[in-house]
Amino acid sequence: MHETRSFRLGVAGPVGTGKSSLIATVCRELADELRLGVITNDIYTDEDARLLRSAGVLDPDRIRAVETGACPHTAIRDDVTPNLIAVEDLERDFAPLDVVLVESGGDNLTATFSPALVDAQIFVLDVAGGGDVARKGGPGIARADLLIVNKTDLAPYVGVDVEQMVKDASEARDGKPVIALSRTDPASVAELTEWVRTMTAHVRTGGHTPVDPGPMAPHSHVGEDGTLITHVHSH
């Protein structure tokens, strides 16, 4: 691996499932141990980057935003150039970095990263989206390197059986890892940080091959006023 090349770790998942919070947690737990950087993706703003900077978990200069100007999946899958440039700039400016976390903008259930951009990816669901979601599958749920069932502390309030949700997810994933996470549960946070540590070591020693979870389901793009921008297509 080139000496300035970090482990690039993508974090994707539907809107509001807790991607920024998960990244904040990883930074809070591992910033003393690993040299970290963060790239956020938002459609029109740098809001996620500002939120992470204000969390005070990482040197604010190591958190940079890419404004995608289009559906987030386009920037993490079809045209990854702005993201790749942002990652490489960060790697050069703070060389050597161990891990650069790339947060996708919140998108639909089938949005995943291209292996041209990240070495491994985490897909984040939450219990508030309903216990059925994990069973429904999709490329991120089935084939991301790690699936997170987030906000388990909310499960009693939304009537979700976390154990069943994790079981359904594990079945959809052929045994690939699933972590039931809550930022209020230190044991689950420790599981997450251990996964990041182990994967960082694998990538560093060449023991991990990036896998493409597969294309999105066919969809169309609609403008802010509701008019159709593109006809149904897949990526």
Ligand SMILES: Nc1nc2c(ncn2[C@@H]2O[C@H](COP(=O)(O)OP(=O)(O)OP(=O)(O)O)[C@@H](O)[C@H]2O)c(=O)[nH]1
């Ligand atoms: N109860 C609970 N709330 C959480 C947890 N993690 C995140 N949240 C809350 O969930 C909401 C969304 O979290 P974010 O981290 O902003 O989610 P996101 O996926 O980055 O959102 P987008 O970037 O808008 O797609 C916020 O109000 C968080 O405080 C958790 O473990 N438990």
